[in-house]
Amino acid sequence: EPEVTQTPSHQVTQMGQEVILRCVPISNHLYFYWYRQILGQKVEFLVSFYNNEISEKSEIFDDQFSVERPDGSNFTLKIRSTKLEDSAMYFCASSPDSVYGYTFGSGTRLTVV
Amino acid sequence: DQQVKQNSPSLSVQEGRISILNCDYTNSMFDYFLWYKKYPAEGPTFLISISSIKDKNEDGRFTVFLNKSAKHLSLHIVPSQPGDSAVYFCAARADAGGTSYGKLTFGQGTILTVHP
Numbered sequence: 134e135p136e137v138t139q140t141p142s143h144q145v146t147q148m149g150q151e152v153i154l155r156c157v158p159i160s161n162h163l164y165f166y167w168y169r170q171i172l173g174q175k176v177e178f179l180v181s182f183y184n185n186e187i188s189e190k191s192e193i194f195d196d197q198f199s200v201e202r203p204d205g206s207n208f209t210l211k212i213r214s215t216k217l218e219d220s221a222m223y224f225c226a227s228s229p230d231s232v233y234g235y236t237f238g239s240g241t242r243l244t245v246v
Numbered sequence: 247d248q249q250v251k252q253n254s255p256s257l258s259v260q261e262g263r264i265s266i267l268n269c270d271y272t273n274s275m276f277d278y279f280l281w282y283k284k285y286p287a288e289g290p291t292f293l294i295s296i297s298s299i300k301d302k303n304e305d306g307r308f309t310v311f312l313n314k315s316a317k318h319l320s321l322h323i324v325p326s327q328p329g330d331s332a333v334y335f336c337a338a339r340a341d342a343g344g345t346s347y348g349k350l351t352f353g354q355g356t357i358l359t360v361h362p
Contacts, residue, residue: 137289164348176290176335176352188347224289231339231348235280237289 135159137238139225145244146215154210154241156225162234165208166226167200169193170240176224182208215245249273250338252353259360265323267356269336272317276338280350281310281321284333293334294321326360333357 138157146152158165167179180190182200199211208227212219222242228235251270259265267281277298282290296303296310296319303310309322323330336353 139289166348168350175354176337178349178351181347181349183347189349191349226289228348233295235292235348235350237282237291239287239289 135236137225137227137236139223139238139241141241142239143242143244145246148217148245149214152212152215152243154212154223154225154243156208156210156238157206158208158225158227159229159236160206162227162229162236164188164228164231165200165202166228166235167210168224168226168237169221170224171218171221179210179223212243215243217245219243220245249276250336250351250353252334252336252356254356255354256357256359259326259358261328261360261362262325265321265326265330265358265360267321267323267334267336267358269319269321269353270317271319271338273338273340273351274317275340276351278339279310279312279319280337280339281308282335282337282352283330284335284355290335323358326358328360328362331358331360 140155165182170176178191180194181188197213201209222240224240225238280295281293283293284290294305294308294310296312312319333355335355337350
C-alpha cells in the first residue's frame with residue numbers, strides 16, 4: 134500500500150536554529166498538508182498546498198514557517214528560527230483530492246532545546 | 247479552537263463488547279467527518295468517514311452515526327478486540343463553498359483500551 138514517508142523520525146535542534154522536515158507524499162496525490170501535535174494536545178492543521186502554492190494556512194503558520202515542493206516528489210516544512218514551543222510531532226499528509234484518501238505519514242518528532 | 251470535541255479522554259472495554267466513542271462539533275459548516283486511529287510513534291490511520299448527507303456508515307466492525315441536529319457523531323466498534331487499543335480521533339472538514347482544500351479539524355482524541 135502506498136505510504137507517505139517522513140524523515141527524519143526524530144530531530145533535536147537548538148533554539149534559534151533552522152530545521153527542515155522532509156516528506157515524500159504518495160506519487161499521484163495532488164493535495165499536501167502539514168499538521169502538528171504538541172504532546173498531550175490535539176492534532177492541529179498548519180498548512181495545505183495545492184497546485185504549487187499554499188492554499189490555506191492556520192494562524193500557527195507564521196513567517197517563521199515555509200513550505201516547498203522543490204522537485205515534484207519531496208514536500209518540505211522549514212522553520213527558520215525554532216522556539217521551544219515548536220517542539221511537537223509534525224505530520225505530513227497527502228490526498229488525491231481534498232478529503233478522500235487522506236493519508237498521513239508517521240511523523241517527525243521535533244525537540245527544540 | 248473547540249470546534250470538535252471528544253469529551254471522554256479514555257474508554258476501557260472488555261474484549262468482545264461494544265466500544266462507543268463520541269464526538270461533538272459546533273461548526274455547522276462541517277460537511278464531512280472522519281475517524282482516525284493512532285498508535286504511538288505512528289501517524290493517524292484512516293478508519294471510516296461519513297458525509298453530512300448520511301446518518302450512518304458501516305464498514306465491517308466499525309459503524310459511524312451522525313446526528314446533525316445534535317451536532318454529534320459516534321463510532322461503534324463491535325466486537326472490540328485488543329488490537330483496537332489506540333487513540334481515536336474524530337476529525338471534520340468544513341465545506342468552503344466548494345473550494346475547500348481539505349483542512350481537517352481534529353478532536354482531542356480518546357484513548358481506547360480493550361482488555362482481553
